[in-house]
Structures are given as C-alpha cells and as structure tokens.
Amino acid sequence: MKFGILVNEGPYQHQASDSAYLFCKAALERGHEVHRVFFYHDGVNNATRLTEPPLDDRNIVKRWTKLAEEHKLDLVVCVAAALRRGILDENLAPGFRISGLGQLVETGIEADRVVTFGD
Amino acid sequence: MLHIINKSPLEKSSLETCLAVAQDGGIVLLIEDAVYAATRGNTAAARLTAAQDRLKICVLGPDLEARGLADRLIEGVTSIDYGGFVDLAAEHKSQSWL
Amino acid sequence: MEGVIKKFMFVNRKAPYGTVYALESLEVVLISAAFDQDVSLAFLDDGVYQLKKGQQTKGIETKNFSPTYRALDGYDIEKLYVEREALEARGLSEEDLLVDVTVLSRKEMGALMEEQDVVLSF
Numbered sequence: 001m002k003f004g005i006l007v008n009e010g011p012y013q014h015q016a017s018d019s020a021y022l023f024c025k026a027a028l029e030r031g032h033e034v035h036r037v038f039f040y041h042d043g044v045n046n047a048t049r050l051t052e053p054p055l056d057d058r059n060i061v062k063r064w065t066k067l068a069e070e071h072k073l074d075l076v077v078c079v080a081a082a083l084r085r086g087i088l089d090e091n092l093a094p095g096f097r098i099s100g101l102g103q104l105v106e107t108g109i110e111a112d113r114v115v116t117f118g119d
Numbered sequence: 120m121l122h123i124i125n126k127s128p129l130e131k132s133s134l135e136t137c138l139a140v141a142q143d144g145g146i147v148l149l150i151e152d153a154v155y156a157a158t159r160g161n162t163a164a165a166r167l168t169a170a171q172d173r174l175k176i177c178v179l180g181p182d183l184e185a186r187g188l189a190d191r192l193i194e195g196v197t198s199i200d201y202g203g204f205v206d207l208a209a210e211h212k213s214q215s216w217l
Numbered sequence: 218m219e220g221v222i223k224k225f226m227f228v229n230r231k232a233p234y235g236t237v238y239a240l241e242s243l244e245v246v247l248i249s250a251a252f253d254q255d256v257s258l259a260f261l262d263d264g265v266y267q268l269k270k271g272q273q274t275k276g277i278e279t280k281n282f283s284p285t286y287r288a289l290d291g292y293d294i295e296k297l298y299v300e301r302e303a304l305e306a307r308g309l310s311e312e313d314l315l316v317d318v319t320v321l322s323r324k325e326m327g328a329l330m331e332e333q334d335v336v337l338s339f
Contacts, residue, residue: 105248108335
C-alpha cells in the first residue's frame with residue numbers, strides 16, 4: 001500500500017511530527033511504501049537544519065533526514081508556507097526539498113491513502 | 120472509515136462532532152491527547168461506551184502509556200501500537216479531526 | 218496517473234484569523250483546481266465562521282481572504298457543504314454566509330465523507 005503523509009505542525013511544540021514519524025517507520029517496517037511526506041503550515045519547521053535540541057532529547061529533524069536516506073523518502077516542504085516562516089534552501093536539512101502545494105494534491109491522487117497529522 | 124482524533128475531549132469538541140458525524144461501522148482511533156477520553160472516570164468515557172455498538176473504538180497504546188493511564192483504559196476499547204495504526208490506515212480511508 | 222479523477226474533500230473546522238489554518242487551507246483548495254479533481258469543501262464546527270459575511274480585517278492589519286470563497290466558482294469549485302448543527306450552535310443561518318452553500322446535518326455530512334477518496338483536514 002502507498003501512503004501519503006501530511007504534517008501540519010512543527011517539531012517539539014506539538015506531537016504531530018513525532019506521531020507522523022512513528023507512523024511512517026511502522027508503515028515501512030510492515031513493507032508499505034511512503035509515497036511522500038508533505039510538510040505544511042508550521043510543519044515546514046521540521047525541515048530546518050539549524051535545529052539544535054538538547055543532547056538528551058530526540059533530534060526530530062535529523063530523524064526525518066535519516067529515515068529519508070534509509071528509505072529514499074520524498075520529504076517535501078511547501079514553498080509558500082516555508083517562505084512565510086523563513087525556511088529557505090540555505091537552511092534546509094538534508095533529505096528535504098522545497099516545492100509547491102501541487103505536490104500535496106499529487107500525493108492525494110497517486111497514493112492509496114493519505115494520513116494527516118496536525119493540531 | 121477511520122476517524123483519527125488527537126484532542127482531549129475536555130479541551131475541544133472534536134470527539135463529540137466526530138461521534139455525531141461518523142457512520143455506523145466506522146472506526147475511531149484516539150491518539151495523542153485524545154487517549155484521555157477512553158480512561159475510567161473521564162466524562163467522555165460514557166459517550167465512548169455508548170458509541171461502541173455502532174463504532175469500533177481504538178486507542179494508541181504508546182500514547183496512553185506515556186500519559187500514565189494504561190491501567191485505566193475503559194472496557195471494550197482496543198489498545199493498538201503504531202503497527203496496528205498502520206494496519207487500520209491501510210484498510211480504511213482516514214479523516215483526522217484536527 | 219493522467220486522467221485519474223478522485224473525490225477530494227477539504228475539511229475546515231477552524232475559525233479564521235486566530236490561526237493560519239483557514240487561509241492556508243484555501244491555498245491548497247485553489248491549487249487543487251489545477252488538477253481537475255472532484256473537489257468539495259466541508260465546513261464543520263468553528264470552520265463555519267470562515268464563511269461569515271462582513272469580515273473587516275483592517276483593524277488587525279491582516280489580509281481579509283474571505284472574498285476568495287466567492288471566487289471559487291471561477292475555479293469550478295462549487296461544492297461547499299456546511300454543517301447545520303455548527304451554524305445553529307453559533308447563532309448563524311445561511312443568510313449570514315457570503316457564498317451559496319448546501320447545508321447538511323452531521324449524519325449527511327458523514328455519509329458524504331464516506332464517499333470521498335481523499336479527505337484533507339487543516
């Protein structure tokens with residue numbers, strides 16, 4: 001099964017990104033495909049490489065990057081939402097790319113299921 | 120259809136609206152702060168129990184455990200892990216009651 | 218995937234201005250029009266406030282995006298559904314809304330939701 005995932009909240013402030021990450025990991029472990037993870041609203045803040053959490057906390061951004069590397073995930077950050085919040089190519093973490101909202105609609109068309117995580 | 124709720128029933132009306140909108144045979148999955156609804160003594164628990172004859176109610180176990188309430192889960196509600204969440208989402212289309 | 222037409226429903230349950238969800242949700246709706254999909258919008262709970270007539274945002278120095286809902290039919294997005302119970306609970310009626318909508322009960326809304334291929338909530 002091909003999943004599309006929508007993440008609407010930033011890291012740390014809200015559990016949405018954690019829930020989405022754990023869902024993706026479990027889906028991949030079960031042999032499903034994750035067609036795309038689309039970051040929208042404050043969710044674009046998951047993509048900044050400037051994040052530096054305390055050492056005893058999880059690194060949410062790096063965790064997404066690692067999952068993307070291991071499974072060739074397509075992590076897409078909405079350009080309009082990103083520009084509003086100061087997320088640019090120069091501070092984008094590895095594994096993420098900035099693109100248009102059309103990528104979200106396309107995931108809706110191409111994935112078998114879309115699951116939304118937000119506030 | 121899989122209805123995903125993530126809000127405490129005492130904070131927002133998501134659970135109430137969801138229970139009124141959800142069609143018979145649907146599944147309601149409580150995650151994040153919504154898990155409080157399925158604990159003994161919570162004012163929403165009775166509504167969940169009443170809905171059980173037409174909807175299947177599940178709770179995300181790791182979220183319940185994180186909040187120290189694993190021993191208070193009400194009767195008839197199924198606790199599942201993230202793998203179980205994936206299975207439900209693969210089987211059904213979902214709506215997230217954000 | 219060319220030629221695939223899916224039923225998309227955008228579910229709006231949040232009031233405008235207090236948070237950005239209503240505005241950014243509308244941006245997705247406008248983009249979706251370019252994909253020739255079967256799009257509908259559902260307004261439940263506080264989401265019905267998005268459609269209230271007479272929004273004046275000058276005093277909060279924020280863009281009034283409510284006229285965009287009226288422009289949706291120009292994008293062939295004409296299916297707007299509003300939850301009857303949400304209107305009643307907020308002292309609103311259809312005449313208070315700035316666009317033509319179909320008012321549905323919660324149960325009817327649930328049935329419509331079941332028919333969709335993709336439900337996106339913001």
